[in-house]
Amino acid sequence: MIIVKNLVKSYKGHKVLDGISMGQAKGEKVVIIGPSGCGKTTLLRCLNQMEVFDSGKISVAGVTIDAASDHSSKAWKQSRHELRMRVGMVFQSFNLFPHMTALENITLAPVKVKGMYAAHAGRLGMDFLEKVGLGEKAGFYPSQLSGGQQQRVAIARALAMKPEVMLFDEPTSALDPEVKEDVLGVMRKLAYEGMTMLVITHEISFARDIADRLIFMEGGKVVETGPAKEIFSRPREARTIEFLSKLLPRMPRAKAAAPVPDNQLSLEDLWG
């Protein structure tokens, strides 16, 4: 579903993505973790072409974008459009359209982009609003909704375009702890339904629940990748251990620096 090959992206000489390669199968849930500035958000933004990358190649849901191709060509613009139609994106700051109701936020793109009839889009929008548990908030404006509700509307908005892949960029970081679970609940449901999901998050327990695979990034590189269970229980790389130890204060710091003998350290134990 997602293939990334040698992705490089620089800002003013600084390599934000330094030769990233990864893959993700259909229906697979992948969680990316890493310290801030490690390039994980940039990677996500490259995957739906919010960012143009310098070199390398991506292929998402059957659409291939090559850095080497001519970016002003019609064909390139067409494939960028195709890509965005097949990829749904959920932002850290929700980015709901404040001048539209919850329902209008959802129906805008199906009507304008897919040419769906307004009535049809309205029914579809209501279905998705109910799916995220906000059926009764259809006529509310974003300013009348809590952060958690806004983010759930944003998820419904992305789903209404029937994407094949959903990208989540720290969807709960801007939320109060008490409403985070509402959003994570919707995402869990989505995961159980078999959606292909690529998620950046700091919610380790959520990651542990849904992730098939974990990617740990740092300095624009993939440091470690593998089945989530394996990395959480027996991280191989020192940097991974150090990062996880900060998220999990009960992990012994002294051990983080030392090489881990025989993968004996189990984080599962530490969580108790």
Next chain:
Amino acid sequence: MKFRIKPAIPPLGRKDLEKCLGAAVLFAALVAALPLSAHAVTLQEIKARGVFRWGADAEGGAPYVFPDPKDPDKLIGFEVDLAQALAAKWGVKAEMVQNNWDGLIPALGRGSFDFIMNGLEITPEHLKQVGMSKPYYIYSQQIVTAKDRNDIKTQEDLKGKSVGVLSASMSQRLLEKMGGVKIVSYAGNSEPCRDLKNGRLDASLMDYPIALYYAKPYAELKFSGKPFAYGYYGIGVAKTDEALLKDINSAIDKLLAEGKLKAIYKKWGMWENSMDARMKRYGKEDAVVQENKAAGLPWGTYLLMLLKSAVITVELSVISMVLAVGLGLALALARLFGAAPLRWLSTAYVEVVRGTPLLIQLYILYYGLPNIGIKLSAFIAAILGLGMNYAAYEAENYRAGIQAIPRGQMEAALSLGMTRMQAVRHVVLPQAMRIVIPPISNDFIALFKDSSLVSVITMVELTKMYGMLANATYNYMGLGLMTAAIYFGLSYPASLAARHLEKKLAYDHR
């Protein structure tokens, strides 16, 4: 038991009210007395001072008082020479005080100078306002047409034609009285000549000395027919300065007898042989003195005339604002989302238009473009001038509004598969609109008032009508308040409507 709370500020008692009333009455009396408050000026006082101050408008132009083309710091003209001759007679110096021609009489009332000497005609309504001396010059009216026109030779021939005149001049009053003429009034003397040359006018009627200086140099124009409608220029003094008036009259008599006046007018090419005899006969023969048509009419008529011109003002403002809002949006979108050359063009447009005065733009559109073969009507030129000028400001309003929308909005729209155009149209602009409505409605009210500037290209709108009526009646206060009330009565509902629209577009329904 009830507590009585003593107010911190005692209420106004009867005594205080009386005091306030007294102050108000005193103030009103002061305002009313203002034109008379200047004390009487005498020749003795002028001689003691060693200088007399005469009021004139150098912008009124040649050959009266105007900047020397060779040395623009120096003023020349036949009235400058006259002032020198008077000064020599009295053994004092002459000092010209610059004042807008329309405002010479009120300024004389305020005591800004000792007397007016600037082509002030001896007319009944001027005589009501000021004391007028014996004439120092006899002027007449001259018809000017294009070289190849032979059908306009007399005053009667002007009927049904469009005729250019200097605003508030004797020529304008003459034609207003005659009726049936399409009068186009100009702020200056060179503009009617240019429009005559451009074919926008059939003829122009001007004071003979003015025609000599402004129309003669045009090879394409000619003096058509003989001068007619003789009238007198006299020196105007405050009504109270009767002694000064006598001294001025005897000075004029002496200058005429000595041949000094003749010498001055010969120097300026303004001498007519009949003038000597006519001047000497002054008072014995009826001069063609034109009473102003507009003076002495009931208030309702003035109000009606003002309201009619207010319709022009509203038309001008609304149409040019529509143009400004549309063109401004196009400019802003080109600058923010266009390709490089479009971006560059839009930026250049905004900077150039904002950086040059609207007045100059109007002059170029109306008087300049005919040089390259584009002749716009005054109305179209006014709309284009105002609209294109305000478009630059609206473009900046839109730009600020669009840039105030967070980037995430555009990204969210793009991530849903919308094109940039769709995102701008459905997501960014509707939000930006709400931000820009207050500044745009502000600009509309500013444009509404700025529309008075188009009077320089012969549009008669509200302010121009006020100027014309006030000039004719000298009722600057009453008509001024009336005009201001009309402006306010139109702009206030506009700002209320803007506020309503702003509320309607609000989406922050907390």
